[in-house]
Amino acid sequence: MKNKIKELRIKLNLTQEELAQKAKVRRETIVFLEQGKYNPSLQLAYDVATALKTSIDKLFIF
């Protein structure tokens, strides 16, 4: 699923490692999410959106 994770993460000056820690996942999962190769659960989508100070509907392109 296409998303703006990378864009927002860079805007907030966060590394993939830091975002992974905030979302309580492994860095590899953030890599896959940014590349749109993994569709997260609603919980993970919410955690990532919260870590990036945004909402799910603004983060993911449906």
Place this chain on the structure above:
Amino acid sequence: MKLKNYQNLQNAISLFAIVGLEYFLTINSYLWALAILLIAVVILFIARKSVSEVVFDERDNNIRAKSFLMAAYSFAFLSVVTIILLMLGTVSEENYKMISLTLIVSLVVIFGVQRLYYIYYQKFAHLEKKGVYIALGIIMLLIVLVGMLRFFSGEDDWVCQNGQWVKHGNPEIPIPITECK
């Protein structure tokens, strides 16, 4: 401990455990096999506790589910091949026959247990009174197990007691000709 180091240790310990288990099982040293397994589990448990990063997340969980499914399918394929070989009579060695039969029975058990879990998660896991259903399920399972044990345990057989063959139940076969020790 860093996650990368933990993963390397996990791979090394797994390899060590597999080789060790294989070796001690083939020389019938079951105590050592158990010890190897316990040592591996304890080391991995302690190592995992020392990792501060996330070791396992939802993506890993999805991958694990898929890989388990693929392993089950591979196992099923292997069992089907084994059944065909048994049917064709190409397996003549008794040991291989036993291994083949174990493989097939294991497959049936694995898929049976999987089916039980599937039914549980589909129909009962979300219910408020799931405890009652679990208890009922366990009771039913026990009844089936006792029935199977009764059927396969050789209740009706000749039993060796004090150097003599004693009739136990109503055996269909005649008294064994082998010496009773």
